[in-house]
Amino acid sequence: MLKYTLRRFMYMIITLWVVVTVTFFLMKLLPGNPFGENASKLSPENLQILREQYGLDKPVWQQYLKYMGQVVQGDLGVSYQYPTRDVVEIIKHNFPASLELGVESLIFAIIIGLLLGIFAALKHNKAGDYSAMLIAIIGISVPSFVIGPLLSYFVGVKWGILPPGLWNGPEHRVLPALALSFGTIAILARMMRASMLDVASQDYIKTAKSKGIRGNGIVWNHMIRNAILPVVTILGPIAANVVTGTLVVETIFSVPGLGHQFVQSILTTDYTMIAGLAIFYAAILIFVMFITDIAYGLVDPRIRLGKGR
Amino acid sequence: MSTPLLEVNNLRVSFKMHAGEVQAVRGVSFTLDKGEVLAIVGESGSGKSVTAQTLMRLTPTPPSYIKEGSILYEGKTDITKLSEAQMRKVRGAEMGMIFQDPMTSLNPTMTVGMQIAEGIRKHEKLSKKVALARAVELLKLVGMSNPEGRIHQYPHELSGGMRQRVMIAIALACHPKLLIADEPTTALDVTIQAQIMDVMRDVQEKTGTSIILITHDLGVVAELAQRVIVMYAGQVAEQGSLHDIFYNPRHPYTWGLLKSVPRLDSDRNSDLSSIPGTPPDLYAPPKGCAFAARCPYAMKLCLENDPPQFEIDGPAHTAKCWLNHPDAPKVDRPIETGGAAHV
Amino acid sequence: MDNIAKSQFEPAVKSGDREAILRPSVSYWQDAWRRLKKNKLAMAGLFVMIVVTLLALIVPLVSGYDYETQNASAVNLRPSADHYFGTDDFGRDLWTRVWWGARISLFIGIMAALLDLVIGVLYGGISAYFGGKVDNFMQRFIEVIYSIPYLLLSILLLMVLGPGVSTIILAYAITGWVSMARLVRGQMLVLKEQEFVLAARALGAKPFRIILKHLIPNALGVIVVQITFVVPTAIFAEAFLSFIGLGIKPPLASLGNLLSDGAAYMRYHPHRLVFPTIVFSLILLSFNLLGDGLRDALDPKMRK
Numbered sequence: 001m002l003k004y005t006l007r008r009f010m011y012m013i014i015t016l017w018v019v020v021t022v023t024f025f026l027m028k029l030l031p032g033n034p035f036g037e038n039a040s041k042l043s044p045e046n047l048q049i050l051r052e053q054y055g056l057d058k059p060v061w062q063q064y065l066k067y068m069g070q071v072v073q074g075d076l077g078v079s080y081q082y083p084t085r086d087v088v089e090i091i092k093h094n095f096p097a098s099l100e101l102g103v104e105s106l107i108f109a110i111i112i113g114l115l116l117g118i119f120a121a122l123k124h125n126k127a128g129d130y131s132a133m134l135i136a137i138i139g140i141s142v143p144s145f146v147i148g149p150l151l152s153y154f155v156g157v158k159w160g161i162l163p164p165g166l167w168n169g170p171e172h173r174v175l176p177a178l179a180l181s182f183g184t185i186a187i188l189a190r191m192m193r194a195s196m197l198d199v200a201s202q203d204y205i206k207t208a209k210s211k212g213i214r215g216n217g218i219v220w221n222h223m224i225r226n227a228i229l230p231v232v233t234i235l236g237p238i239a240a241n242v243v244t245g246t247l248v249v250e251t252i253f254s255v256p257g258l259g260h261q262f263v264q265s266i267l268t269t270d271y272t273m274i275a276g277l278a279i280f281y282a283a284i285l286i287f288v289m290f291i292t293d294i295a296y297g298l299v300d301p302r303i304r305l306g307k308g309r
Numbered sequence: 310m311s312t313p314l315l316e317v318n319n320l321r322v323s324f325k326m327h328a329g330e331v332q333a334v335r336g337v338s339f340t341l342d343k344g345e346v347l348a349i350v351g352e353s354g355s356g357k358s359v360t361a362q363t364l365m366r367l368t369p370t371p372p373s374y375i376k377e378g379s380i381l382y383e384g385k386t387d388i389t390k391l392s393e394a395q396m397r398k399v400r401g402a403e404m405g406m407i408f409q410d411p412m413t414s415l416n417p418t419m420t421v422g423m424q425i426a427e428g429i430r431k432h433e434k435l436s437k438k439v440a441l442a443r444a445v446e447l448l449k450l451v452g453m454s455n456p457e458g459r460i461h462q463y464p465h466e467l468s469g470g471m472r473q474r475v476m477i478a479i480a481l482a483c484h485p486k487l488l489i490a491d492e493p494t495t496a497l498d499v500t501i502q503a504q505i506m507d508v509m510r511d512v513q514e515k516t517g518t519s520i521i522l523i524t525h526d527l528g529v530v531a532e533l534a535q536r537v538i539v540m541y542a543g544q545v546a547e548q549g550s551l552h553d554i555f556y557n558p559r560h561p562y563t564w565g566l567l568k569s570v571p572r573l574d575s576d577r578n579s580d581l582s583s584i585p586g587t588p589p590d591l592y593a594p595p596k597g598c599a600f601a602a603r604c605p606y607a608m609k610l611c612l613e614n615d616p617p618q619f620e621i622d623g624p625a626h627t628a629k630c631w632l633n634h635p636d637a638p639k640v641d642r643p644i645e646t647g648g649a650a651h652v
Numbered sequence: 653m654d655n656i657a658k659s660q661f662e663p664a665v666k667s668g669d670r671e672a673i674l675r676p677s678v679s680y681w682q683d684a685w686r687r688l689k690k691n692k693l694a695m696a697g698l699f700v701m702i703v704v705t706l707l708a709l710i711v712p713l714v715s716g717y718d719y720e721t722q723n724a725s726a727v728n729l730r731p732s733a734d735h736y737f738g739t740d741d742f743g744r745d746l747w748t749r750v751w752w753g754a755r756i757s758l759f760i761g762i763m764a765a766l767l768d769l770v771i772g773v774l775y776g777g778i779s780a781y782f783g784g785k786v787d788n789f790m791q792r793f794i795e796v797i798y799s800i801p802y803l804l805l806s807i808l809l810l811m812v813l814g815p816g817v818s819t820i821i822l823a824y825a826i827t828g829w830v831s832m833a834r835l836v837r838g839q840m841l842v843l844k845e846q847e848f849v850l851a852a853r854a855l856g857a858k859p860f861r862i863i864l865k866h867l868i869p870n871a872l873g874v875i876v877v878q879i880t881f882v883v884p885t886a887i888f889a890e891a892f893l894s895f896i897g898l899g900i901k902p903p904l905a906s907l908g909n910l911l912s913d914g915a916a917y918m919r920y921h922p923h924r925l926v927f928p929t930i931v932f933s934l935i936l937l938s939f940n941l942l943g944d945g946l947r948d949a950l951d952p953k954m955r956k
Binding site: 014243274 | 693796802804811914918932937941
C-alpha cells in the first residue's frame with residue numbers, strides 16, 4: 001500500500017509539473033500584448049520599465065525557471081492588467097464560496113445518484129428501472145447551463161419560492177447546488193446501476209443466497225459494498241465535472257465564487273489570472289484524483305493488502 | 310426403510326428466452342437416502358447443474374421456472390411449493406451448496422471468517438463472536454492450517470484449493486442434512502482436486518450428511534459416490550448403484566462416457582474415443598430418444614418413440630433405452646466394464 | 653409397449669448430417685442490429701438523430717432567411733408563422749439560426765469524434781501491439797494527460813488559438829483522445845492473445861497488416877460505442893466554451909452561443925432559450941440513447 005501510495009504521489013507531482021509547464025508556454029504563445037489594451041496608451045519607455053519589472057526582458061527559459069520557483073512557493077503572480085490584484089489573494093477571497101457550493105452539490109449528488117442507481121438495478125428491466133434511467137439520461141443530456149437559468153427563472157423569479165441568485169443565507173445555496181448536481185447525479189446513477197448489475201451476476205451472490213441470507217442482507221453486505229468500488233474510481237472525473245460546472249453555475253446565479261471570477265478573467269482576457277486560476281483548478285483536481293486512488297486502495301482489500309495493480 | 314431425505318418426482322425446469330423456451334430439465338425423478346452420496350453425471354448442458362440448483366431454488370426466476378413435478382424433502386415439505394421466505398430457512402440450514410469456481414464464489418470484500426459466520430448468525434441467531442469461533446472449528450474440519458488466522462483473511466490471500474475448503478466450510482456451517490456440490494473440483498489443479506475429494510469424503514464420514522455430487526468426471530464419481538445418475542439432454546439416461554453403472558451399464562450413452570475415460574491398464578493402441586455429435590437443441594427436443602441422433606445402435610423406433618425407463622434386475626437400476634426391451638436385438642457392449650474405477 | 657412390430661427394431665436410417673447446425677447462424681452485426689431493433693429507447697434515439705440531422709441540413713437551405721441578416725423592424729419577435737422560433741435582438745430568424753447552430757454543433761461533434769478516433773486508434777493500437785517498454789512509456793504518458801482536466805486545457809488552448817469552429821475541434825481532440833486510446837489498447841490486448849492473431853503472425857503477416865486487418869475490425873464494436881459518446885461530449889464542450897465566452901462568435905450561430913444568449917435574455921424573451929434548449933437536449937439525448945443501446949447490443953457477453 002505504501003509503495004502504491006508513493007507511486008500515485010509521484011504521478012501527481014509529474015502531472016502538476018506538466019500542467020504548470022504547459023500553462024506557462026501557452027501563455028507565452030498568446031497573441032497580443034500581455035498588458036492588455038491599456039498598454040497601447042503607455043510610452044515605449046514605460047512599457048520597457050514594465051517589462052523589466054515583470055522580468056519579460058529575460059530569455060524564456062529564465063522566465064520559466066522563475067515562474068516555476070514562484071509556483072512552488074505558492075505564488076501565482078499578480079494580474080498584469082490590474083497590478084493590485086494578487087491571484088492568491090483572489091483565490092483566498094473567492095474560493096470558499098465555490099468550495100461550499102461544490103461540496104454541497106457533490107454530497108447531494110452522491111446520495112441521490114447512488115440511491116437512484118441502486119433502485120434502478122434492483123428493479124432491473126422493470127418500469128422503475130426505465131424511469132430512473134430515463135431521468136439519468138436526461139440529466140446527462142441537459143447541461144447545468146440550461147438547467148440553471150430554468151431553475152433561476154421559474155423557481156426564483158416566477159414562483160418566487162427561493163432566491164434566484166446571490167449568496168447570502170442558506171436559502172441561496174439551494175438552487176445553485178441543485179443545478180450543479182444534476183449531471184453528477186446522472187453519471188453516478190448510471191455507473192452505480194451498471195456496477196450493481198455486474199455484481200448481481202457474480203457467483204458469490206449465489207453463494208450468499210445458498211446460505212439463506214435475506215434479500216436485503218445480500219444487497220447491503222454483498223452487493224453494494226462490491227458495487228461501490230468501481231464507482232469510487234470516477235470520483236476524480238466527477239470532481240472535474242463539478243469544478244467546471246461551478247464556472248457556469250456561479251455565473252448564472254451570481255455567486256461570488258472563484259468560477260465566476262475565472263469567467264470574468266476570460267471575458268477581460270486577464271492572462272495571469274487565467275493561468276493562475278487554471279493551475280489552481282488543475283492542482284485541486286489532480287489532488288482529488290490522487291485522493292481517489294488512495295481511497296480506492298483503502299476500500300479494496302486486494303490493493304490495501306499489497307497485491308494487485 | 311426410513312423416509313428418503315429427498316424424493317424428486319418428474320421434475321421439469323424451463324428457461325424462457327427471447328428465442329423460445331429452453332427445456333433444461335425434462336422429467337427427472339430420483340430419491341436420495343439419508344447419509345447417501347449420489348453422483349449426477351453428464352456433459353455440459355445435460356441439465357445436471359440446473360437440477361442441482363433447482364433443489365435449492367437457486368436458478369434465477371425469471372427466466373427459469375419449474376413447470377412440473379415435486380421435490381419432497383424428508384417426505385413432507387415440497388420444495389417447489391415453498392415461498393421465498395420459507396426457502397431462505399431451508400437454504401444454508403437444511404441444504405448447503407458448493408460451487409464450481411472457488412475464485413469467483415467468495416465475496417472479495419469480506420473476510421472468510423465473516424462469510425462462514427454469516428449463515429450461522431442468520432440461522433442460529435448467534436453472536437458474531439460465537440459464530441466466528443464456530444468458523445474456526447469448521448476450518449479445522451476441512452483441514453485448513455492456522456484457522457484462527459485464516460478467518461481474518463480475504464479470499465484473494467488464499468489459494469484455489471484453500472478457497473474451495475472455505476466454500477465447503479460455508480456449506481457445512483449450519484450442519485445441513487444435504488450438501489450439494491456442483492462440480493467442486495472442475496476449476497482446480499489435478500493435485501488439488503484429489504485433496505478436495507479427500508476433504509469431502511472425510512467430511513461425509515464425520516458428519517454423515519447426504520451429498521449430491523454434480524460432475525462430468527467419472528473418476529471423481531468412483532471415489533465418492535454410492536449411487537449414480539447419468540443425465541442426457543435434461544433426462545435421466547441411466548441410474549443405478551456405482552457397481553451397476555461401472556460393471557453393468559445398459560445405456561449406449563453410459564458406454565460412451567465410460568469409453569472416454571483414459572485408463573492406465575488399457576492397450577496403448579486402443580482408441581480413447583469421444584462421442585461423436587452434439588447434444589440436441591433443447592429449444593426443440595427431438596420426438597424420439599434424445600440420444601438417437603448420436604447413438605450407433607439407433608433403431609427405427611428410437612427416432613419416433615421416446616423410450617421408458619427399463620428396470621434392470623429391479624427398480625434400483627434403470628436405463629432409458631430401447632435396447633433393454635425383450636424384443637430388441639442383443640448388442641455387444643463396446644467396452645470392458647469397470648475400467649474407470651481405476652483411473 | 654409389448655406390442656411393437658419386429659421391424660421397428662431394425663437399425664435406423666438416419667437422414668442428414670449428424671452435426672448439422674439447427675438454427676441459422678447470424679453474423680455479429682446482424683445479431684447486434686436485431687437486438688438494437690428491440691431496444692425502443694435506442695431506436696427512438698436513432699430516429700430523433702436522423703430527423704435532427706436532416707433538419708439541420710435542409711432547413712437553412714429552404715427557410716427563406718439566412719443566419720446573419722439583421723432586420724431592425726423584427727426584433728425579439730415571438731414565434732409566428734413567419735418565424736417559427738421567433739427572432740433575436742437583431743431581428744434574425746431563430747428557426748434558421750437554431751438549425752444552423754445544430755449543423756455546426758453536429759459538425760464539431762462528428763469531426764471531433766473522427767480526430768479522436770484517428771489519434772486514439774493509432775495510439776492505442778501501437779501501444780498494445782508493441783507492448784513491453786513502448787507500451788509502458790506510452791501508458792505513463794496517457795496517465796499524465798488523463799489527469800489534466802480537459803475543459804481547462806481547452807480553455808487555455810482556445811485563448812491561444814482564438815475561438816472558431818476548427819480551433820474548438822482541435823482543442824477538443826488534443827485532450828479528448830485519451831479515453832479512446834485506452835479503450836482501444838484494452839481491446840487489442842485481449843484480442844492480441846487470441847488464436848487467429850497468433851495464426852496470422854505465424855503465417856508471417858506484417859504488424860501493420862495485422863493491426864489493420866484483424867485487430868481493428870474486432871475492436872470495432874467498442875469503438876463505435878465510444879464514438880456515439882464522444883459526439884455529444886464534444887457538442888457539450890462547444891456549448892460550455894460558448895457559455896464562458898470562448899466559443900463560436902456571432903453572427904455565426906452555434907447551439908452554444910444561442911443557449912448562452914438565450915439564458916441571458918430568458919426573463920424577457922423565454923422563446924430564445926426554449927428552442928435552442930430543446931434542439932440541443934434532443935441531440936444529446938438521441939446520441940446518448942443510441943450509444944447506450946449500441947453498447948448493450950454489441951456487448952459480446954450478452955450474445956446468446
